[in-house]
Amino acid sequence: MFADSSxxxxxxxxxxxxxxxxxxxxxxxxxxxxxxxFASLAAFASTQAVPDEPMFGVVPPLAxxxxxxxxxxxxxxxxxxxxxxxxxxxxxxxxxxxxxxxIRIVLxxxxxxxxxxxxxxxxxxxxxxxxxxxxxxxxWFLRQGGSKLGRALAAxxxxxxxxxxxxxxxxxxxxxxxxxAGAVAGLFGVLWVHFSRFADPNEFSFxxxxxxxxxxxxxxxxxxxxxxxxxGFFTAVPELQRxxxxxxxxxxxxxxxxxxxxxxxxxxxxFGGLVSKLxxxxxxxxxxxxxxxxxxxxxxxxxxxxxxxxxxxxPAPKLPPPGDEVVRMSGVSKDYGGVHAxxxxxxxxxxxxxxxxxGPNGAGKTTLVxxxxxxxxxxxxxxxxxxxxxxxxxxxxxxxLAGVSRTFQHSKLFERLSVLDNVLVGTHRVAPxxxxxxxxxxxSARRTERQVLASALARLERVGLAERAxxxxxxxxxxxxxxxxxxxxxxxxxxxxxxxxxxxxxxxxEAAELSExxxxxxxDGITVLLIEHNVRMVLDTCTRVxxxxxxxxxxxxxxxxxxxxxxxxxxxxGTAAEGEAELxxxxxxxxxxxxxxx
Amino acid sequence: MQQIVxxxxxxxxYALFAIGFTLVFGILHRLNLAHSAVFAAGAFIGIELxxxxxxxxxxxxxSVLVAGGVLGLVIERLAFRPLGGRHDAHFAGLISSIAVGxxxxxxxxxxxxxxxxxxxxxxxxxxxYDVLGVSVSLLQLTVVAVSLVLMVGLSVxxxxxxxxxxxxxxxxxxxxxxxxxxxxxxxxxxxxxxxSALGAVAGVLFALSVNSAQLSMGFNIELKGLAVIIxxxxxxxxxxxVGGLALGLIExxxxxxxxxxxxxxxxxxxxxxxxxxxxxxxxxxxKVREV
Numbered sequence: 046m047f048a049d050s051s052x053x054x055x056x057x058x059x060x061x062x063x064x065x066x067x068x069x070x071x072x073x074x075x076x077x078x079x080x081x082x083f084a085s086l087a088a089f090a091s092t093q094a095v096p097d098e099p100m101f102g103v104v105p106p107l108a109x110x111x112x113x114x115x116x117x118x119x120x121x122x123x124x125x126x127x128x129x130x131x132x133x134x135x136x137x138x139x140x141x142x143x144x145x146x147x148i149r150i151v152l153x154x155x156x157x158x159x160x161x162x163x164x165x166x167x168x169x170x171x172x173x174x175x176x177x178x179x180x181x182x183x184x185w186f187l188r189q190g191g192s193k194l195g196r197a198l199a200a201x202x203x204x205x206x207x208x209x210x211x212x213x214x215x216x217x218x219x220x221x222x223x224x225x226a227g228a229v230a231g232l233f234g235v236l237w238v239h240f241s242r243f244a245d246p247n248e249f250s251f252x253x254x255x256x257x258x259x260x261x262x263x264x265x266x267x268x269x270x271x272x273x274x275x276x277g278f279f280t281a282v283p284e285l286q287r288x289x290x291x292x293x294x295x296x297x298x299x300x301x302x303x304x305x306x307x308x309x310x311x312x313x314x315x316f317g318g319l320v321s322k323l324x325x326x327x328x329x330x331x332x333x334x335x336x337x338x339x340x341x342x343x344x345x346x347x348x349x350x351x352x353x354x355x356x357x358x359x360p361a362p363k364l365p366p367p368g369d370e371v372v373r374m375s376g377v378s379k380d381y382g383g384v385h386a387x388x389x390x391x392x393x394x395x396x397x398x399x400x401x402x403x404g405p406n407g408a409g410k411t412t413l414v415x416x417x418x419x420x421x422x423x424x425x426x427x428x429x430x431x432x433x434x435x436x437x438x439x440x441x442x443x444x445x446l447a448g449v450s451r452t453f454q455h456s457k458l459f460e461r462l463s464v465l466d467n468v469l470v471g472t473h474r475v476a477p478x479x480x481x482x483x484x485x486x487x488x489s490a491r492r493t494e495r496q497v498l499a500s501a502l503a504r505l506e507r508v509g510l511a512e513r514a515x516x517x518x519x520x521x522x523x524x525x526x527x528x529x530x531x532x533x534x535x536x537x538x539x540x541x542x543x544x545x546x547x548x549x550x551x552x553x554x555e556a557a558e559l560s561e562x563x564x565x566x567x568x569d570g571i572t573v574l575l576i577e578h579n580v581r582m583v584l585d586t587c588t589r590v591x592x593x594x595x596x597x598x599x600x601x602x603x604x605x606x607x608x609x610x611x612x613x614x615x616x617x618x619g620t621a622a623e624g625e626a627e628l629x630x631x632x633x634x635x636x637x638x639x640x641x642x643x
Numbered sequence: 644m645q646q647i648v649x650x651x652x653x654x655x656x657y658a659l660f661a662i663g664f665t666l667v668f669g670i671l672h673r674l675n676l677a678h679s680a681v682f683a684a685g686a687f688i689g690i691e692l693x694x695x696x697x698x699x700x701x702x703x704x705x706s707v708l709v710a711g712g713v714l715g716l717v718i719e720r721l722a723f724r725p726l727g728g729r730h731d732a733h734f735a736g737l738i739s740s741i742a743v744g745x746x747x748x749x750x751x752x753x754x755x756x757x758x759x760x761x762x763x764x765x766x767x768x769x770x771x772y773d774v775l776g777v778s779v780s781l782l783q784l785t786v787v788a789v790s791l792v793l794m795v796g797l798s799v800x801x802x803x804x805x806x807x808x809x810x811x812x813x814x815x816x817x818x819x820x821x822x823x824x825x826x827x828x829x830x831x832x833x834x835x836x837x838x839s840a841l842g843a844v845a846g847v848l849f850a851l852s853v854n855s856a857q858l859s860m861g862f863n864i865e866l867k868g869l870a871v872i873i874x875x876x877x878x879x880x881x882x883x884x885v886g887g888l889a890l891g892l893i894e895x896x897x898x899x900x901x902x903x904x905x906x907x908x909x910x911x912x913x914x915x916x917x918x919x920x921x922x923x924x925x926x927x928x929x930k931v932r933e934v
Contacts, residue, residue: 076734129918136918139869139870139873140914143911143915143918144911146866146907147915150905251862255676258738259738259741262734262738294753295752295753296749298746299745302742302743302746303746305738306742309735310725310726310735313731313735461730
């Protein structure tokens with residue numbers, strides 16, 4: 046009886062380790078089923094490496110196996126990840142699944158693995174080893190949650206494009222998550238065979254991987270304890286059934302199926318979601334979703350507000366001096382099929398300017414912004430932004446890191462993250478990495494976290510959203526969402542702020558406040574590019590205005606000069622109207638913008 | 644030549660399985676992992692009807708078709724409809740369909756026990772024909788013919804019928820379809836019913852061809868089905884058909900050229916290669932989807 050319960054106890058921990066290898070990628074929104082393959086490779090690699098006697102007399106054989114296994118798993122994930130992490134969703138899942146199957150078949154066909162007969166290995170893993178392992182891994186993910194890495198992964202999961210716009214190197218971070226998953230799966234593989242005393246390639250099958258995934262999802266893939274909760278559940282269900290006297294056979298799998306269905310249908314974020322809803326544990330750093338936070342458990346900034354110990358500000362990147370070139374576009378064109386969205390545009394933006402970009406629907410404004418922020422590659426022409434020459438292989442996050450922050454025409458917030466977390470993601474460009482220091486609880490990590498937090502809160506206050514810091518971003522009113530996007534963009538301390546229709550959907554009072562905010566930003570030395578349909582607001586706010594029509598610049602200059610330009614009036618009103626036709630009419634342009642591709 | 648015939652034979656079952664799989668994905672953007680359980684259920688129900696109810700096989704196969712349709716309705720009702728528009732519906736559907744699949748298998752086990760089941764030896768006439776030096780059994784011909792008829796029928800249904808038009812509208816944009824007065828729930832249910840009907844028939848044909856049925860028979864083909872619908876292009880009926888036949892042929896040739904133990908490496912190696920070179924598959928249109 047005792048032996049039996051100790052086996053169960055070990056199983057919970059080991060299944061938990063396996064589930065963490067799924068968790069590692071799910072937090073970044075990736076669905077991988079290759080973990081069984083990594084585990085299998087690692088397990089067999091370790092069977093070759095584990096010595097009979099402690100190495101150098103002190104290093105236990107299992108430790109050698111673990112190191113070999115984790116390195117093998119991580120390396121396999123890296124090699125596979127280089128090509129496949131650019132796949133998304135089920136495509137990634139199936140590619141990784143195919144890889145795992147290939148590993149299985151290759152291993153079966155090797156003689157050193159014992160083929161389909163498998164290999165006997167010494168029993169080295171009992172409850173203590175298993176629980177130490179799961180404890181260490183769980184701790185890792187707990188501390189990762191509130192780190193810069195954790196925030197970046199959550200951002201990628203919620204909205205990749207917005208993450209790129211915040212300067213997050215999506216490819217690299219996705220690969221990092223993938224390699225982490227490989228290492229954890231490797232650890233599991235080693236522990237598993239040295240627990241079951243038997244290594245069989247067929248054990249690490251498709252069904253095995255699916256079980257691991259199910260465990261993780263049921264446990265909750267957004268809360269660091271989720272995998273362990275899931276593994277506890279799935280290990281406990283058969284035990285409980287046995288305890289209450291349900292016979293083996295069909296009834297047990299049936300009940301397990303029903304329970305799984307119930308959990309999936311009624312607990313959207315698994316047990317982890319339930320736990321973090323219950324509250325208190327939320328503040329333990331890991332939980333990420335709404336109301337919880339990516340906010341590390343650190344002294345709340347209240348103390349800093351009463352002025353007793355203001356944290357030193359994050360070092361601000363240098364802004365380009367007024368008048369210096371910030372953006373230079375020459376001869377830029379963009380064609381979509383036969384449509385010329387942007388034609389031969391020359392545009393220059395200088396430091397300290399508030400440049401307004403207006404034009405009727407479909408004039409190519411958003412396309413131009415996408416080119417400027419590196420999200421769309423121009424068909425022709427040269428673009429230089431803050432010293433970065435765009436085109437070809439320059440990814441969008443490089444532009445963001447150079448100091449360009451943007452908002453989107455249709456808000457692209459991380460909707461399930463809290464308002465504060467959204468802004469914290471925005472600090473990506475300026476915040477130092479804290480992951481390793483957090484693992485060691487170094488005081489300097491806490492100091493950094495306080496700086497980052499204070500910086501984010503300051504941005505929220507600036508747009509008037511500090512009160513809503515803990516609300517999920519998706520629950521905000523429309524106008525507030527637009528302001529939150531601005532706060533998030535500001536958190537990167539940009540040199541150039543690009544606002545794509547920030548006043549859309551705002552009433553005129555809100556628009557006036559926004560206009561005021563933009564002017565104060567310019568006073569701080571931030572260069573602003575404002576795309577707006579609200580022409581009155583643009584004329585009131587900007588120092589210079591460029592008008593785009595059918596992809597071409599038709600006018601450029603001081604606001605009141607542009608407003609009287611006959612070409613502009615014609616573009617807006619459709620006829621060569623009398624000269625006095627005043628442009629301040631809030632054009633009919635508030636309808637959905639046809640060129641809104643992003 | 645004999646190899647090609649054998650390849651087409653296996654491939655047509657893969658294709659029939661995959662076409663139902665891909666139908667749900669193409670129209671509803673959901674991966675239904677209970678499809679393999681339906682496959683197994685089709686086999687067991689077919690044996691039940693032929694052996695216990697004494698039904699002739701030509702009547703049993705259409706009955707399995709109907710039974711599969713009913714299973715599809717159950718899957719939709721239990722695993723997918725309750726998810727509604729949840730933000731993670733795409734993902735939760737994977738898991739809830741696994742759960743429903745497990746329940747189906749448990750029920751099969753309750754009825755038939757864990758052992759392998761077989762058709763009686765005389766269920767299907769044992770005719771063989773020699774055509775141009777190639778030996779073909781009546782069974783093989785029937786399997787290929789039934790698969791082809793069903794697949795072509797499905798394609799015509801989707802392309803021509805009123806239901807098919809509604810399905811394509813839902814695939815394009817469920818909200819707009821609803822606004823236009825299409826009963827999206829009913830179309831969804833019909834899609835699952837059609838998909839599972841074909842999956843179940845694939846199961847009974849498979850059981851006939853190897854003359855055995857096990858509870859676990861669906862897992863292997865599910866894996867291959869996934870490969871087929873990726874290679875053919877997610878949601879592409881033509882792709883699933885061609886992909887299934889191609890996989891059958893590749894397997895047969897891999898066995899003769901390199902040996903049976905390496906067979907699946909070829910299939911999965913191709914799968915990964917195609918994903919990397921052409922993620923939308925051979926016949927798919929590009930559609931990037933986040934989980």
